[in-house]
Amino acid sequence: MVLKIFFPQCCNRADSGLLVGRWVSGHDSAVVLAVIHYPFIPGQVKQYIQQVQAQSGVELSVLGSWSLPKDGQEGMESFLKDLSTIFPQERWLQISREFGKTGFTCEVLGRDQVCRKNSGKTLPPDEEAEKIEEEGGDEEQEDEEKVIFVHYEQRKVMLSQLHPIQVQDSESHSELRQMFGTVARSQPLFFLDKYDDGPLKSTHWQSEGREASIIVELLKQASAPLCVLLSWLLAVWTWICNIRIFTVFPLRFLASKLSTCIQLSYRTEHLRTLSSPKAAATHVDFMRKANIVVSVLVDVALGVALMWWLYRDDHIPMLADALVPAADRVAQQLEELLQWLMGAPAGLKMNRALDQVLGRFFLYHIHLWISYIHLMSPFIQGILWYGGLPACLGLTFALSLLSDMVALLTFHIYCFYVYGARLYCLKIYGLSSLWRLFRGKKWNVLRQRVDSCSYDLDQLFIGTLLFTILLFLLPTTALYYLVFTLLRLVVVLFQGVLHLSVDFINSFPLFAMGLRICRPYRLAEGVKFRVLCDEPGTALHLLMEINPLRCGAVVQTYRTPTYSCYPRDSWAALVKKLFVGELIYPWRHKTTKSD
Incomplete structure (x- = not known):
């Protein structure tokens, strides 16, 4: 039988006293949390343990005694052994260490042994013989019980969180998880240090003085009024958003399509989470709030840096002067592309009438777009100047605004893509429906399946005529659809990069x-053990080290949910949509929302 004792490294050279800790339920192991030094009054020790137990909720008790001999304390070890009658336990640990040796010696006494050793009654000879035989049996059992000391760094274990966080009931009662939980919940025990004026002195990871940070204390004091201010600002913003004029159809529709409005809704939810008066109940809630705070601060810092670059050295006038020539150049290249398609592209023979109609239709849209750009050219610098101001809210707002501006500047390309896709999709579905007519089939709308059907001669003649017309017009339509789909995919790729940056x-x-990176022990994936000491005549000593969580697991566990966290269409589904002419929006699901 093996007894494991989790012993804190900070107590290796503690003065002699009592071991305070907890027996791990369901396992043959004990967790030592602190050493209460001599001199002490047993009644005060019991009262102190009860107070700490009420504050922490951990079933603390006196596990045994710790002895480190010093000059003038020759009888200390026997005195500590006699305390086992005052603090009754199923097993009493007598741990001692000698100077010059690394290992400890441990003697485990049961309740019956303790009572016999501390009893002063004289027994009859027969009962004395029976007690001697029982003691001999107990000694053999005690010899068979081995003790292993597992040394751990108390501060790291207390601050670390063992993963996975969500575990089953059987795993939640594991020995290692109970040990981590015991140390983490025993913080009230660590408030007593050697500088206190009380009658008790103890050794633990904070025994040299409590850790404190002026910055942390100032942040704690400033958090309450800051949350009140955020709550008031969010209330005002919610009242503005609920004004009737913002709930009408056009504005509500535009708000659902503009990336800037969507990013504003995300930031509103984040600030609402931060301004909540409820404290973080779980580790996941705390980490989510901390991640949001750091994300907002970094976002605002990057946005301010971008504003500083934009508004110095006249970068905005330079961008405005380059924007109109760039738009004219794109329009000119589109005109040349349409002229090429209206001829004989790549030597292909197109349907002349349909080719001319489609080409002139798209050229007319390009001329309208050029006129619109030149009409807006005097106001472009002012639009860019005021459009750069939202960068003070964060880099994500600037990127979202850039995505909306790209969508507006390439609106004619989007129109070309929609026209071509709808016309191509109409012909594809028409050809598939007429192909079923030749095979004597039809699509049953009510049952959503293909059924057999008999057609008369007139229906077959009209179907053949329409099928022939659509089939010979398909190459011309498919070529226009292919060209404008490629142009649209270039714009979508650029917008996708912007949206992925915002989502990141x-x-x-x-x-x-x-x-x-800085404190890897805070996020623990497991532990590893190495032999610390294996001296003759002492117990086996192991050192427990924390294995940090992998970086990929950190991102997967603690990332803030956004629209990109939901499953997207597969590549096969995307190719199918392109083949049949359905409109694609691969970077976002319009119906999904953030949690």
Whole structure:
């Protein structure tokens, strides 16, 4: 039988006293949390343990005694052994260490042994013989019980969180998880240090003085009024958004399509989460709030840096002067492309009438777009100047605004794509329906299946005529659809990069990743053991080290949910949509919302 004792490294050289800790339920192991030094009054020790137990909720008790001999304390070990009658336990641990040795010696006494050793009654000879035989049996059992000391760094274990966080009931009662939970919940026990004026002195990871940070205390004091201010600002913003004029159809429709409005809704939800008066109940809630705080601060810092670059050295007038010539150049290249399609592109023979109609239709849209750009050219510099101001809210707002501006500047390309896709889709579905007519089939709308059907001669003649017309017009339509789909995919790719950048800033767990890099023990995936000491005559000593959580697991566990966290269409579904002419929006699901 093996007894494991989790012993804190900070107590290796503690003065002699009592071991305070907890027996791990369901396992043959004990967790030592602190050493209460001599001199002490047993009644005060019991009262102190009860107070700490009420504050922490951990079933603390006196596990045994710790002895480190010093000059003038020759009888200390026997005195500590006699205390086992005052603090009754199923097993009493007598741990001692000698100077010059690394290992400990441990003697485990049961309740019956303790009572016999501390009883002063004289027994009859027969009962004395029976007691001697029982003691001999107990000694053999005690010899068979081995003790292993597992040394751990108390501060790291207390601050670390063992993953996975969501575990089953059987795993939640595991020995290692109970040990981590015991140390983490025993913080009230660590408030007593050697500088206190009380009658008790103890050794633990904070025994040299409590850790404190002026910055942390100032942030705690400033958090309450800051949350009140955020709550008031959010209430005002919610009242503005609920004005009737913003709920009418055109404005509500535009708000659902503009990336800037969507990003504003995300930031509103984030600030609402931060301004909540409820404290973080779980580790996940705390990490989510911390990640949001760091994400917002980094986002605002990057946005201010972008504003500083835009508004210095007249970069905005330079961008405005380059925007109109760039738009004219794009329009000119589109005209040349349409002229090429209206001829004999790549030597292909197109349907002359349909080719001319489609080409002139698209050329007319280009001329309208050029006229619109030149009409807006005097106001472009002012639009860019005021459009750069939202960057003070964060880089994500600037990128979202850039995505909306790209969508407006390439609106004619989007129109070309929609026209070509609808015309191509109409012909594809028409050809598939007429192909079923030749095979004597039809689509049953009510049952959503293909059924057999008999057609008369007139229906077959008209179907053949329409099928022939659509089939010979399909190459011309498909060529226009292919060209404008490629142009649309270039715009979508650029917007997709912008949206992925915004989503990365919104969802990436910066605080959790900072903990993983600077303090890897805070996020633990498991532990590993190595032999610390194996001296003859002493117990086996192991050192427990924390394995940090992998970076990929950190991102997967703590990332903030956004629209990109939901499953997208597969590549096969995307290719199918392109083949049949359905409109695609591959970077976002319009119906999904953030949690």
